[in-house]
Amino acid sequence: MAKVEEIFNILGKNAKAEDKKLIEKAYHFAEKAHEGQKRMSGEPYFNHVFETAKILANLGMDAMTISAGLMHDVLEDTPVTEEEMQKEFGEEIVFLVNGVTKLGHLKYHGHERHVESLRKFFVAMANDLRVVIIKLADRLHNLTTLQYVRPDKQARIALESIEVHAPLANRLGMGKLKGDIEDAAFPYAFPKEYQQTQDIIESQKDLYDKYLNEIQTELEKELKKNKIEVSEISSRVKHKYSLYKKLVRYDMDISKIYDIVALRVVVDSVEDCYRVLGLIHATWRPLLGRIKDYIAVPKPNGYRSLHTTIFTGSGGIAEVQIRTKEMHEEAAYGIAAHFGYKENGDKKKLDEKSKFEWIEELKDLKEVANEPKKFIEHLKTDFFNDRIFIFTPKGDVVDLPEDSSPIDFAYNIHTDIGNHTTGAKINGKMAQIYSKLKNGDIVEIITKDSATPSSKWLDYTKTTIAKKHIKSYLEKNSLLSRLKSYGKWR
Ligand code: MN
Numbered sequence: 001m002a003k004v005e006e007i008f009n010i011l012g013k014n015a016k017a018e019d020k021k022l023i024e025k026a027y028h029f030a031e032k033a034h035e036g037q038k039r040m041s042g043e044p045y046f047n048h049v050f051e052t053a054k055i056l057a058n059l060g061m062d063a064m065t066i067s068a069g070l071m072h073d074v075l076e077d078t079p080v081t082e083e084e085m086q087k088e089f090g091e092e093i094v095f096l097v098n099g100v101t102k103l104g105h106l107k108y109h110g111h112e113r114h115v116e117s118l119r120k121f122f123v124a125m126a127n128d129l130r131v132v133i134i135k136l137a138d139r140l141h142n143l144t145t146l147q148y149v150r151p152d153k154q155a156r157i158a159l160e161s162i163e164v165h166a167p168l169a170n171r172l173g174m175g176k177l178k179g180d181i182e183d184a185a186f187p188y189a190f191p192k193e194y195q196q197t198q199d200i201i202e203s204q205k206d207l208y209d210k211y212l213n214e215i216q217t218e219l220e221k222e223l224k225k226n227k228i229e230v231s232e233i234s235s236r237v238k239h240k241y242s243l244y245k246k247l248v249r250y251d252m253d254i255s256k257i258y259d260i261v262a263l264r265v266v267v268d269s270v271e272d273c274y275r276v277l278g279l280i281h282a283t284w285r286p287l288l289g290r291i292k293d294y295i296a297v298p299k300p301n302g303y304r305s306l307h308t309t310i311f312t313g314s315g316g317i318a319e320v321q322i323r324t325k326e327m328h329e330e331a332a333y334g335i336a337a338h339f340g341y342k343e344n345g346d347k348k349k350l351d352e353k354s355k356f357e358w359i360e361e362l363k364d365l366k367e368v369a370n371e372p373k374k375f376i377e378h379l380k381t382d383f384f385n386d387r388i389f390i391f392t393p394k395g396d397v398v399d400l401p402e403d404s405s406p407i408d409f410a411y412n413i414h415t416d417i418g419n420h421t422t423g424a425k426i427n428g429k430m431a432q433i434y435s436k437l438k439n440g441d442i443v444e445i446i447t448k449d450s451a452t453p454s455s456k457w458l459d460y461t462k463t464t465i466a467k468k469h470i471k472s473y474l475e476k477n478s479l480l481s482r483l484k485s486y487g488k489w490r
């Protein structure tokens with residue numbers, strides 16, 4: 001039985017009374033709205049939204065987001081209206097729930113080259129990163145009940161999760177969520193490869209556990225001797241899908257992979273990280289080329305940690321990861337680590353070195369992370385307000401700069417299409433190829449073999465790729481015509 005106390009337990013004793021009140025109200029509201037509805041598994045529908053809310057609570061999201069998570073299917077799947085919800089919970093929660101509903105209608109077509117655009121579109125549509133995070137939690141729970149979905153749909157949903165949702169979680173620095181989504185989707189997306197990976201883990205795990213146990217005992221002794229406080233030493237098993245991807249990179253040669261199981265050492269300060277590393281290297285011989293300082297040089301998604309791989313002495317090899325508590329939380333929760341309940345309820349500073357490769361604007365969050373109001377406000381800004389998202393008739397999405405034309409779109413699909421564009425249909429109607437496209441337009445390019453670029457096109461293109469191809473065509477062509485007229489003149 002679902003009980004609201006389960007959520008409170010996750011929040012811990014620092015949860016504020018008013019937050020609990022909001023969550024409890026949303027809990028009862030959603031429970032009543034979904035009354036009598038069942039999932040494919042036969043269990044009450046409410047279980048799904050309840051589990052989604054629990055995932056959000058575990059990620060450390062704030063009460064507003066958890067409440068929106070509880071009610072995320074209410075507007076779409078129950079008779080409850082927007083007005084009713086607004087009256088009870090206010091504008092902001094309705095905004096979040098509407099955002100999640102909107103994202104649910106996005107169609108996915110697995111065209112490799114447009115998947116990145118789809119990810120961006122996802123974020124742009126959401127308008128607020130909290131909406132994205134609720135959607136990711138919703139997806140994770142749906143994946144865990146995928147066995148009840150029609151088999152032909154299973155693979156599509158699983159693949160979409162791996163190509164769109166997991167990378168998004170990764171971009172937000174939410175490593176745990178990313179790994180959980182991938183691992184839940186893996187068996188449905190790639191059943192054979194999943195089994196293969198599973199077998200490899202089974203065959204190796206005991207061996208690595210043995211190696212790690214050996215060094216853990218000795219390391220604990222050394223740490224004590226050197227008076228280094230450690231808040232946690234534990235071994236972690238690599239996420240299955242990420243192990244699989246690594247196996248592929250190493251021609252499925254398991255003997256080249258040393259981090260199936262790794263020892264994780266969590267300490268209080270950066271200085272201690274390096275002291276522990278020194279201690280480990282003084283005790284065991286490290287493998288050359290395997291020492292990685294992601295503290296000095298973090299990964300693009302902000303991940304920080306020291307990694308080293310050592311010979312255990314008994315013929316084994318083991319990886320050790322050393323980090324502070326703060327780095328540990330950031331690695332697992334990413335942007336969610338700055339919402340609320342983790343760590344004594346304090347908002348922690350986003351570290352100076354956190355870097356988000358893709359959502360560049362997120363960098364600004366560093367400055368506002370300490371001011372909760374501003375922080376939330378910032379999440380709502382348009383991350384891609386100077387981009388528009390244009391669809392092919394098949395539903396693939398291409399992202400272009402604002403004011404792009406069908407010519408830009410054509411060149412972004414393929415050079416040959418661009419070079420032979422003669423007309424365009426926008427949302428099913430014939431239109432000028434010089435028209436300005438609007439966000440969400442569906443564009444069909446009409447080509448003719450005899451059609452060629454003209455210099456006028458340069459005035460109606462925004463993308464470098466289109467300009468480049470037009471210019472190169474014109475250059476080649478003017479040379480050719482000069483040569484031709486030269487021939488005639490002679
Ligand atoms: Mn849902």
